Amino acid sequence: MNTIELIKGISRTSPEKIVLLVIDGLGGLPDPQTGKSELETARIPHLDELASRGICGLADIIAPGITPGSGPGHLALFGYDPVDCNIGRGVLEAIGIDIELKPGDVAARGNFCTIDKNGIIADRRAGRISTEKCAELCKLLDGLSINGVDIKIYPLKEHRFVAVFRGGNLAAELTESDPSQTGIAPLEIKAVHAIAWGTANIVNQFIAKAREILKDQQPANMILLRGFSKKPQLPTIPEIYKLNPLAIAVYPMYRGLARLVGMGIASAGMTPESEFQSLKDNYKEHDFFFVHLKWADTAGEDKDFARKVKVLEQIDAALLGITALKPDVLVITGDHSTPAILGGHSWHPVPVLISSRYCRPDNVKEFSEKAFLNGGLGRIKATQIMPLAMANALKLTKFGA
Amino acid sequence: MNTIELIKGISRTSPEKIVLLVIDGLGGLPDPQTGKSELETARIPHLDELASRGICGLADIIAPGITPGSGPGHLALFGYDPVDCNIGRGVLEAIGIDIELKPGDVAARGNFCTIDKNGIIADRRAGRISTEKCAELCKLLDGLSINGVDIKIYPLKEHRFVAVFRGGNLAAELTESDPSQTGIAPLEIKAVHAIAWGTANIVNQFIAKAREILKDQQPANMILLRGFSKKPQLPTIPEIYKLNPLAIAVYPMYRGLARLVGMGIASAGMTPESEFQSLKDNYKEHDFFFVHLKWADTAGEDKDFARKVKVLEQIDAALLGITALKPDVLVITGDHSTPAILGGHSWHPVPVLISSRYCRPDNVKEFSEKAFLNGGLGRIKATQIMPLAMANALKLTKFGA
Numbered sequence: 001m002n003t004i005e006l007i008k009g010i011s012r013t014s015p016e017k018i019v020l021l022v023i024d025g026l027g028g029l030p031d032p033q034t035g036k037s038e039l040e041t042a043r044i045p046h047l048d049e050l051a052s053r054g055i056c057g058l059a060d061i062i063a064p065g066i067t068p069g070s071g072p073g074h075l076a077l078f079g080y081d082p083v084d085c086n087i088g089r090g091v092l093e094a095i096g097i098d099i100e101l102k103p104g105d106v107a108a109r110g111n112f113c114t115i116d117k118n119g120i121i122a123d124r125r126a127g128r129i130s131t132e133k134c135a136e137l138c139k140l141l142d143g144l145s146i147n148g149v150d151i152k153i154y155p156l157k158e159h160r161f162v163a164v165f166r167g168g169n170l171a172a173e174l175t176e177s178d179p180s181q182t183g184i185a186p187l188e189i190k191a192v193h194a195i196a197w198g199t200a201n202i203v204n205q206f207i208a209k210a211r212e213i214l215k216d217q218q219p220a221n222m223i224l225l226r227g228f229s230k231k232p233q234l235p236t237i238p239e240i241y242k243l244n245p246l247a248i249a250v251y252p253m254y255r256g257l258a259r260l261v262g263m264g265i266a267s268a269g270m271t272p273e274s275e276f277q278s279l280k281d282n283y284k285e286h287d288f289f290f291v292h293l294k295w296a297d298t299a300g301e302d303k304d305f306a307r308k309v310k311v312l313e314q315i316d317a318a319l320l321g322i323t324a325l326k327p328d329v330l331v332i333t334g335d336h337s338t339p340a341i342l343g344g345h346s347w348h349p350v351p352v353l354i355s356s357r358y359c360r361p362d363n364v365k366e367f368s369e370k371a372f373l374n375g376g377l378g379r380i381k382a383t384q385i386m387p388l389a390m391a392n393a394l395k396l397t398k399f400g401a
Numbered sequence: 402m403n404t405i406e407l408i409k410g411i412s413r414t415s416p417e418k419i420v421l422l423v424i425d426g427l428g429g430l431p432d433p434q435t436g437k438s439e440l441e442t443a444r445i446p447h448l449d450e451l452a453s454r455g456i457c458g459l460a461d462i463i464a465p466g467i468t469p470g471s472g473p474g475h476l477a478l479f480g481y482d483p484v485d486c487n488i489g490r491g492v493l494e495a496i497g498i499d500i501e502l503k504p505g506d507v508a509a510r511g512n513f514c515t516i517d518k519n520g521i522i523a524d525r526r527a528g529r530i531s532t533e534k535c536a537e538l539c540k541l542l543d544g545l546s547i548n549g550v551d552i553k554i555y556p557l558k559e560h561r562f563v564a565v566f567r568g569g570n571l572a573a574e575l576t577e578s579d580p581s582q583t584g585i586a587p588l589e590i591k592a593v594h595a596i597a598w599g600t601a602n603i604v605n606q607f608i609a610k611a612r613e614i615l616k617d618q619q620p621a622n623m624i625l626l627r628g629f630s631k632k633p634q635l636p637t638i639p640e641i642y643k644l645n646p647l648a649i650a651v652y653p654m655y656r657g658l659a660r661l662v663g664m665g666i667a668s669a670g671m672t673p674e675s676e677f678q679s680l681k682d683n684y685k686e687h688d689f690f691f692v693h694l695k696w697a698d699t700a701g702e703d704k705d706f707a708r709k710v711k712v713l714e715q716i717d718a719a720l721l722g723i724t725a726l727k728p729d730v731l732v733i734t735g736d737h738s739t740p741a742i743l744g745g746h747s748w749h750p751v752p753v754l755i756s757s758r759y760c761r762p763d764n765v766k767e768f769s770e771k772a773f774l775n776g777g778l779g780r781i782k783a784t785q786i787m788p789l790a791m792a793n794a795l796k797l798t799k800f801g802a
Contacts, residue, residue, distance in 0.1 A: 377465075400487050
């Protein structure tokens with residue numbers, strides 16, 4: 001029996017409320033100059049105070065050494081096995097802009113790019129064209145039909161878009177056309193499995209047509225496609241946990257992930273304060289809240305140690321917006337580490353804090369990677385966070401007589 | 402290969418003796434007034450002394466967040482996967498009152514209940530009738546035979562009883578008749594799997610007969626059945642570990658669990674001193690002793706923090722009854738935590754102490770949840786306790802050449 005089946009059998013509704021605060025890219029690494037991580041550098045008195053009263057630890061999102069993408073990162077936090085339930089990039093992007101995918105649809109993430117006269121990729125992002133330009137170009141490609149397959153193109157930010165292939169007997173077992181480097185030509189799409197031969201052919205035809213349509217555009221004269229995928233069939237959060245969940249997330253992908261697992265979606269502005277205000281506004285109507293804060297990750301991705309420190313301090317300063325609500329269970333963690341000195345997601349376990357009346361506090365006094373090494377949670381798997389949150393909210397009955 | 406198969410392949414007999422002392426409901430939570438748990442409040446110098454000389458840690462019985470029942474709790478301590486080897490409620494209740502179940506028997510837990518003239522459940526416990534009344538009513542239902550299946554009814558406390566179906570080709574894949582709520586009629590028993598169609602029919606006939614027999618009784622004019630189950634076929638402790646085990650447990654369910662895994666059963670009085678005396682009396686004849694002390698759990702279940710503290714102090718004071726025997730390996734742990742402030746089993750990991758010549762002592766000086774966080778065992782699974790006990794008793798040969 002897997003954990004989700006087990007939890008499904010013992011979960012129950014209760015009046016208690018759970019807030020899962022995900023600080024994207026939370027964990028970091030020491031600045032070689034100071035020997036202190038972003039969390040150790042930041043002045044974060046409210047987080048330290050919560051650490052003193054709560055139970056702390058470190059969580060592996062997938063497994064030691066494995067760096068998670070945002071999809072697996074969040075699925076693991078929601079209790080799903082992040083390897084079994086992996087979601088393709090195309091689907092992730094599609095659901096992030098509210099595209100209603102049907103079961104047979106294949107979605108792909110696209111980039112407009114620049115190729116030179118020999119067809120060699122000069123810029124994988126076409127100089128990061130404006131979002132408006134992107135929308136304009138998407139209209140040129142939208143609505144094509146090839147062998148009975150309809151192709152819809154939806155603009156994202158800057159050079160990014162989503163392609164959705166619908167109709168016929170499509171399969172997503174395809175290689176990518178984006179070589180992830182410049183100086184070579186876009187790759188031909190190939191079927192990884194025989195069932196996808198037909199789909200590969202259609203996608204390659206589409207790419208050829210797109211090249212033809214875009215040939216006089218500059219700098220966006222070509223497209224790259226990757227992350228071909230179909231929508232997975234996951235049991236939802238209400239089904240597994242008997243929760244009435246709400247997501248407060250301002251970036252599309254996270255809203256899409258939340259929708260995929262059956263959460264309601266709230267609106268909010270682009271600051272921690274605004275997201276916490278949305279939490280307050282919606283607090284009565286739900287018993288589980290996934291609150292996603294993006295900006296620590298963005299600073300880490302930009303290799304901006306100081307800005308990541310500042311973001312953490314801003315979040316800390318706004319935290320009263322959550323604690324004033326006195327949630328029965330407050331979980332603070334990340335979907336992965338994003339150390340500024342690495343400039344990207346990393347494999348390092350993420351700090352986890354659980355604060356509740358029944359959490360069995362430990363001796364940790366400070367919210368940091370190093371302090372959490374001695375936390376009472378020890379080193380756990382991210383998929384164990386939801387069962388712990390549920391237990392602390394008295395939402396799980398005992399297993400066995 | 403699962404752990405049990407691995408252990409089976411490398412276990413051997415040795416003169417060394419292992420005592421597994423299970424303090425039921427051992428772990429707790431801090432009293433909000435003092436910030437100290439039951440163990441931290443109690444004066445337990447002998448346990449502290451053992452902690453100083455032994456190796457300590459915390460064990461998850463099932464998994465983080467999952468609260469174990471007594472059945473899974475003990476099976477995990479004996480080394481069995483507590484989810485795979487889950488024992489149904491009917492069987493657990495039956496073995497708890499010394500009913501000798503045969504392999505094909507199906508056991509169910511029953512309640513006498515009250516239905517109104519329309520057949521709607523008014524009270525699921527028939528006003529908690531007396532144990533004497535229950536015994537009287539059980540006699541009315543006992544000994545029926547339907548299509549060659551003999552049905553025995555055994556009274557438990559108050560409104561509770563056990564029903565055992567024997568004969569023919571019975572299966573336990575059945576739904577329950579107890580809807581776990583009042584205001585609706587008892588549910589029809591249904592087969593979850595085709596092999597149980599015949600059994601469902603017999604059980605429904607039995608329930609109809611019982612209703613007829615009880616129709617003039619008040620308030621116990623109907624029955625509810627749940628937890629249909631067969632005795633699981635587990636490899637026994639002698640088979641896995643090549644041990645000659647003895648259980649010293651005074652409450653029926655724990656004796657039943659011990660018998661199920663092939664232990665001999667000793668008799669003892671209802672105090673730690675008497676159970677430890679029984680250990681001494683039987684010490685020569687066995688090489689493994691499961692000693693079960695119930696009362697810390699009972700105090701926790703009663704939300705009586707002070708009494709749980711007192712029970713822990715009483716156990717500590719009596720502990721010389723074990724240590725004077727100088728067991729080669731002494732393990733002290735619990736089958737689950739029962740924090741007094743929760744008044745029930747909980748998901749919190751249980752303290753584990755292993756004391757032996759070869760245990761590699763750590764820096765822990767105190768027997769408590771918090772002190773054990775820094776113990777040398779770290780955070781383990783309860784199923785890992787038996788292999789560790791066996792190793793410390795030099796009863797496992799090396800794996801592989």
